[in-house]
Amino acid sequence: MANLLHANCLMCRMKSDIFTTLNDSELNRVNDCRVSIKYHQGEIIFKQGSPCHDFVCVTSGLVKLYLEGEGDRRIIIGFARPVDYIFVPGAFSDKRHHFTAVACEESTACLVEVDIIQDLLKTNQEFASSFMTKVSEQAIGLFEQLTSFTQKHMPGRMAEVLICLSQKIYQSNPFITSLTRQDIADMSGMTKESAIRIMKTFKDEGLILTEGNSIEILDFSRLETISRNG
Amino acid sequence: MANLLHANCLMCRMKSDIFTTLNDSELNRVNDCRVSIKYHQGEIIFKQGSPCHDFVCVTSGLVKLYLEGEGDRRIIIGFARPVDYIFVPGAFSDKRHHFTAVACEESTACLVEVDIIQDLLKTNQEFASSFMTKVSEQAIGLFEQLTSFTQKHMPGRMAEVLICLSQKIYQSNPFITSLTRQDIADMSGMTKESAIRIMKTFKDEGLILTEGNSIEILDFSRLETISRNG
DNA sequence: TATTCGGGGTGATCTATGTCATTCAAAAAC
DNA sequence: GTTTTTGAATGACATAGATCACCCCGAATA
The missing domain is CATH 2.60.120.10 (Jelly Rolls)
Known part of the structure; x- marks a missing residue:
């Protein structure tokens, strides 16, 4: 291999x-x-x-x-x-x-x-220095994840994850993902069932559009508001 | 000053x-x-x-x-x-x-x-190297905190915190702490009320003894079991 | 002395979220 | 071409834990 x-x-x-x-x-x-x-x-x-x-x-x-x-x-x-x-x-x-x-x-x-x-x-x-920067950014990311997981509710966390997927990971909208719903749940600190439920409410409210492995963010600013307000 | x-x-x-x-x-x-x-x-x-x-x-x-x-x-x-x-x-x-x-x-x-x-x-x-070790250990600590906060229930988290206070922070048992109940709650990811409640049940069960700012762990092994099993 | 204030402590609710059980569709295996 | 498996989806239910409202007490303050 x-x-x-x-x-x-x-x-x-x-x-x-x-x-x-x-x-x-x-x-x-x-x-x-x-x-x-x-x-x-x-x-x-x-x-x-x-x-x-x-x-x-x-x-x-x-x-x-x-x-x-x-x-x-x-x-x-x-x-x-x-x-x-x-x-x-x-x-x-x-x-x-x-x-x-x-x-x-x-x-x-x-x-x-x-x-x-x-x-x-x-x-x-120089190598060491760029390495330190990378490490530091990882630590900062963990701080944010810890705050999000303990202080935000499920919709806030899910909104955050969807924005992250579109902007950082796939850098496109809509995006086709190889992640399962379980993976998305694992990113947002909830069970698969809860993840699916929240995504459905987002879909019903016209915030996103999902079809199989394709996810499209329709109302970015409203999603950001949800993510900020927990 | x-x-x-x-x-x-x-x-x-x-x-x-x-x-x-x-x-x-x-x-x-x-x-x-x-x-x-x-x-x-x-x-x-x-x-x-x-x-x-x-x-x-x-x-x-x-x-x-x-x-x-x-x-x-x-x-x-x-x-x-x-x-x-x-x-x-x-x-x-x-x-x-x-x-x-x-x-x-x-x-x-x-x-x-x-x-x-x-x-x-x-x-x-050499200085840089010991620095990297320190940073890495902090990251590992954050991993553990993230897992604990999202996967363990309140008694598990509280048991963990009490053990940490006695073993790592104060290195004595009993220990006199300047931390408030709110601080202990902030360490274990719960509200002050919940922290007080859990500590009371631990006290009632003979696991710990609290009197004002003094905390003594009476049954270490049982506390560890609780901490491990969430 | 009277009073305010911060912290500890308790009980009564309410709800966010996990758990469990089940269905359905599509893909994979036989 | 059946059968099995895997992931998505949904509903009913249970509960951990937050929230709120309150009391008590000792220390600082007036």
Whole structure:
């Protein structure tokens, strides 16, 4: 299943932003231990609790990142799209993954040994600096998710998720999604049944239009109001 | 109100772990722009949304860090105790504070310009590395809080908070706390009334003993079971 | 001394949301 | 071409937990 995407990192036009801070010799070091892997829909890239050996950079498709709680309940904390690398906090503390990454659709990713990346962080300040920014933004995102989940009601959370899908993840409206209703529920901290119900009320009120995997936002500003007022 | 604690950073036996990675000249640079401030109970050290100019290191007392949502609701995401520095993710992205820091009791803190710290991160790899570890651990803590808040019921969350207070924050049992019931509620994602109610049931069941600001855990293992089973 | 005020504590409601059970359609498997 | 599986959709019901309204008490304040 392993499948080379590009001859090497130097030529790669798919490389993540932070790699632009690396010089040729540094890129070659990365390239030497890089493998490109193709994942089918639903396949696990790494699993919460397992040791983290590799740094993952998504080059095609869509990958969901989620926390696994007791009894099958999941919380989606984010997605990785081309070209995002996945920041794994465990790499800097207990060498374990603290969330699971799964391909939502046919996806490819480059894997690089974490040791190499950590070496580069030590020698290349610019690289380290853009890394810190990424990490910080992830933390800020978690703050917002925590506030939203504990303080907003279901319609507010759902409105937020729909806006996020259209603006950030798919960057189009309408958008065709490979996410299930369960995934949307996991993004908004509710059960699948509740997610479907809220989406139906939104549909009945003319806020959105859904047809299978296609979702269109009809009244953006009203949806934003709902998202703000919880 | 400003009040010098120590002549300078070199002599300071109160300095945070990460500063042990700095040499004398680096410590002097930190010292040159360092101010030590004394805060009274309830005083704000920095406020969510405000620009972040300073790196804060708590040298005495207890500081709570919380997210402010709509309508007065708060979520305590952590505490800073001697000698902790407060990681401010905004320093690496939008230069804004994303949570508020308030002294729970009489506290002192050293403030250092963020620019100095960011310079040091660029020049001292060891310093940067221990910084990354700290950031990562904060992210992992947020994952746990998010899972707990969305998946556990009130008794589970309260049990968790009580154990955390005794083991991590005060490291004693019984412990005398300067936190109000509202603070405990903000830590466990519930209203003050609910927090009081749950604590009463714990008291009635012989799990804990409370008297004013003193809390004692009587049955640790049963509390842990409750915390694990939600 | 009288009074205000902040925090702790309690009970009576109300409701947002989870749970469970069931149907339906489409896709996949045999 | 049946049969099985999977996800979407919907209704009935139960309940965890918020909200509101109130009391009590000690400390600060007038």
